[in-house]
Amino acid sequence: MFDLGVVWEYRGALLNGLWMTFWISGISIFFGFIIGALICQARRAENPVIRGLATVYISALRGTPILIQLAIIFFFLPLAGINIPSILAAIIALSLNSSAFQAEILRGGFQMLPKGQLEAAWDFGFSRWQSLIHVELPQVARNTLPALVNDAIDIIKNSSLISTIAVTELMRVAQQYSSTTYRPIEFFIAAGLLYLVLTTAVSQAGQYLERRLSYR
Amino acid sequence: MDLTLFVTYGPQLLKGVMFTLYVCGGALVIGLLLGMLLCIIGRSGNRALYVFYRLYITLFRGTPLLVQIYLVFYGGPFVGLEFSEIQVGIGGLGLYTAAYFAEIFRSGFQSIPKGQIEAATDLGFSRSQTFFHVSLPQMFAGVLPTLVNQTILLVKESAILSVITVPEMTTAATRMSTETFSVIEPYLFLGFTYWLITFTLSRAARRVETRLTAYIAAR
Amino acid sequence: MSNVKQKPVIRMIDVKKRFGDNEVLKGIDLDVYQSEVVCIIGGSGSGKSTMLRCIDFLETYEGGEITVEGKMIGYGSDNAGNLKPLPKHQVQKDLRNVGMVFQQFNLWPHKSVLENVMAPLMLVAGFSRAEAKEKALAALTKVDMAHKADVFPGTLSGGQQQRVAIARALAKEPRILLFDEPTSALDPELVGEVLKVMRQLAEEGMTMVIVTHEMGFAAQVSDKVIFLADGRIEEQGPPSELFANPTSPRLKAFLATWSERNGTL
Ligand SMILES: Nc1ncnc2c1ncn2[C@@H]1O[C@H](COP(=O)(O)OP(=O)(O)OP(=O)(O)O)[C@@H](O)[C@H]1O
Ligand SMILES: [Mg+2]
Numbered sequence: 001m002f003d004l005g006v007v008w009e010y011r012g013a014l015l016n017g018l019w020m021t022f023w024i025s026g027i028s029i030f031f032g033f034i035i036g037a038l039i040c041q042a043r044r045a046e047n048p049v050i051r052g053l054a055t056v057y058i059s060a061l062r063g064t065p066i067l068i069q070l071a072i073i074f075f076f077l078p079l080a081g082i083n084i085p086s087i088l089a090a091i092i093a094l095s096l097n098s099s100a101f102q103a104e105i106l107r108g109g110f111q112m113l114p115k116g117q118l119e120a121a122w123d124f125g126f127s128r129w130q131s132l133i134h135v136e137l138p139q140v141a142r143n144t145l146p147a148l149v150n151d152a153i154d155i156i157k158n159s160s161l162i163s164t165i166a167v168t169e170l171m172r173v174a175q176q177y178s179s180t181t182y183r184p185i186e187f188f189i190a191a192g193l194l195y196l197v198l199t200t201a202v203s204q205a206g207q208y209l210e211r212r213l214s215y216r
Numbered sequence: 217m218d219l220t221l222f223v224t225y226g227p228q229l230l231k232g233v234m235f236t237l238y239v240c241g242g243a244l245v246i247g248l249l250l251g252m253l254l255c256i257i258g259r260s261g262n263r264a265l266y267v268f269y270r271l272y273i274t275l276f277r278g279t280p281l282l283v284q285i286y287l288v289f290y291g292g293p294f295v296g297l298e299f300s301e302i303q304v305g306i307g308g309l310g311l312y313t314a315a316y317f318a319e320i321f322r323s324g325f326q327s328i329p330k331g332q333i334e335a336a337t338d339l340g341f342s343r344s345q346t347f348f349h350v351s352l353p354q355m356f357a358g359v360l361p362t363l364v365n366q367t368i369l370l371v372k373e374s375a376i377l378s379v380i381t382v383p384e385m386t387t388a389a390t391r392m393s394t395e396t397f398s399v400i401e402p403y404l405f406l407g408f409t410y411w412l413i414t415f416t417l418s419r420a421a422r423r424v425e426t427r428l429t430a431y432i433a434a435r
Numbered sequence: 436m437s438n439v440k441q442k443p444v445i446r447m448i449d450v451k452k453r454f455g456d457n458e459v460l461k462g463i464d465l466d467v468y469q470s471e472v473v474c475i476i477g478g479s480g481s482g483k484s485t486m487l488r489c490i491d492f493l494e495t496y497e498g499g500e501i502t503v504e505g506k507m508i509g510y511g512s513d514n515a516g517n518l519k520p521l522p523k524h525q526v527q528k529d530l531r532n533v534g535m536v537f538q539q540f541n542l543w544p545h546k547s548v549l550e551n552v553m554a555p556l557m558l559v560a561g562f563s564r565a566e567a568k569e570k571a572l573a574a575l576t577k578v579d580m581a582h583k584a585d586v587f588p589g590t591l592s593g594g595q596q597q598r599v600a601i602a603r604a605l606a607k608e609p610r611i612l613l614f615d616e617p618t619s620a621l622d623p624e625l626v627g628e629v630l631k632v633m634r635q636l637a638e639e640g641m642t643m644v645i646v647t648h649e650m651g652f653a654a655q656v657s658d659k660v661i662f663l664a665d666g667r668i669e670e671q672g673p674p675s676e677l678f679a680n681p682t683s684p685r686l687k688a689f690l691a692t693w694s695e696r697n698g699t700l
Contacts, residue, residue, distance in 0.1 A: 065375035124555035
């Protein structure tokens with residue numbers, strides 16, 4: 001009845017799917033961080049309009065399911081005359097979603113910094129930019145690392161949803177072969193295990209980084 | 217944008233919203249009960265039970281909900297059980313959420329000052345009295361905001377159930393989309409409705425939090 | 436050491452500062468001359484920190500004027516002769532010869548001791564890495580902390596951290612150093628090592644303004660003591676006079692309370 005041998009036959013396809021999951025998630029987490037850092041700055045801006053826009057952006061993306069965001073980007077862009085491959089739509093959706101979460105995490109990190117650190121930077125003549133790059137960001141990155149790693153894991157797991165717009169990542173591969181071979185249990189267990197390997201690796205890497213970056 | 221669509225599809229969409237709330241409510245109950253059970257198992261001190269606990273947490277938190285839903289969906293028939301989509305939806309979402317709730321409970325219990333338990337024992341409380349009258353209420357007070365946040369995630373995750381055609385609101389809106397060839401109306405409806413539910417919950421969480429901090433500060 | 440014929444290096448004229456409805460400085464006048472050591476004492480909330488922070492423009496002030504080495508801090512006149520706020524980088528430039536040492540040290544925890552001292556030298560003064568390192572090590576040697584150059588500040592005792600903070604301030608070769616309760620966050624047994632460094636700086640002729648609760652130190656080292664009460668300078672003078680013959684009742688009360696807790700000066 002239960003036969004993982006079937007899965008073994010298709011290991012190549014599954015591993016390709018895993019690879020696709022891996023790099024799409026990686027790119028999305030990366031862009032999510034860049035956009036998130038910018039949104040975080042906007043959220044902390046003095047200008048109330050900028051701050052308001054950032055608040056709406058964060059609230060909208062954190063308050064709705066990523067599945068809906070994915071569909072909106074996938075279906076709405078063509079309506080606006082923009083035709084993009086589904087992989088790109090997937091990366092855009094995941095990046096934007098992740099950016100909202102990362103922006104909030106980073107904001108918390110900035111709030112935690114003792115004010116005196118910045119006063120010292122001012123006293124030594126640091127520009128705002130220098131103070132951001134050399135004093136704030138390294139500490140914020142270190143302090144928020146565990147939360148950022150959690151978000152990365154969420155993105156990896158959520159990337160399974162891009163199977164719904166026909167990106168052939170791990171989940172899609174598992175769906176395809178489970179219907180052609182009538183072996184859904186085996187394929188979904190295999191997919192689950194592969195996701196587990198990926199998320200566990202990321203969480204271990206995060207813990208390693210945390211230890212390395214500790215300044216105690 | 218064609219708002220008359222909402223006149224035609226209003227009742228179906230509303231039904232979908234009710235189903236979303238129903239499914240989430242069911243999953244919430246399962247999540248809370250199973251989560252508490254898991255937490256107790258994990259804290260029992262028995263090594264084998266603890267390994268089981270960690271395994272459960274790792275599996276359910278380390279894999280996508282979609283994979284879990286499919287496994288419940290196909291797993292039922294595989295072992296000879298027939299579930300409806302709704303049952304699969306509530307069950308799958310509940311099993312998944314239980315893993316998160318269990319960890320939240322665990323951290324809640326851990327943050328109760330030890331002296332409180334000792335005081336209860338000194339006063340002659342039995343173990344179960346201590347648990348129900350001292351530990352449990354304290355733990356809940358501490359983790360309530362986190363619980364609400366996890367419930368918000370639960371509501372958002374429930375959209376995934378549309379993949380196995382549980383008749384909740386995403387499914388209803390998707391049907392509206394395919395039947396009318398409209399895209400903007402159903403998806404904006406979805407976005408707005410989910411946002412409204414989660415926003416309301418997060419406001420509630422903030423209220424609870426300020427109340428609780430007042431209570432803790434007052435102590 | 437003070438020389439009245441010289442121009443003051445720091446001059447505060449009728450400086451006023453409020454936080455909302457709370458008027459914290461109600462018109463402060465102060466001249467600090469080259470190589471003078473001025474100690475500011477006073478009760479909690481009397482405005483000592485605020486006064487010091489205004490000099491370094493960590494707080495803005497809305498009345499009067501503060502000049503450092505002849506330049507007005509924070510504001511400049513436009514063509515019509517009206518005062519307007521200067522851009523931040525201009526203020527920082529005008530304050531380049533002023534260094535500040537904080538109660539909480541404010542070392543950057545993610546940088547090693549050496550990097551803490553080197554960073555301003557490289558980023559702001561524009562020294563090469565090698566030059567910055569040399570200067571940084573010299574400054575650390577001066578406060579006897581060169582042997583800890585490679586550790587993170589978090590691993591040091593409070594007294595050691597404060598000495599590093601002083602080295603960091605010294606490395607930019609300031610002509611004026613401001614101290615806001617530099618020893619208040621320290622365990623009693625660590626206060627001495629920091630005061631020793633400060634005493635040495637005073638002997639070398641550094642101009643210093645020090646907010647402190649260490650009356651013994653103030654009595655020994657300062658040329659002038661300022662007693663602040665309720666946002667005004669209630670009394671000032673050389674420590675020998677001010678501590679021996681206080682005239683204002685508030686200063687008398689303040690010193691009496693202090694002696695009660697700490698013994699006579
Ligand atoms: N950032 C601020 N916002 C509002 N009020 C402030 C701020 N900083 C200081 N104050 C108020 O200004 C007054 C003077 O404060 P300041 O810190 O200058 O006192 P201090 O003499 O240094 O006291 P301490 O000995 O406790 O350090 C206090 O009433 C304080 O509450
Ligand atoms: Mg102060």
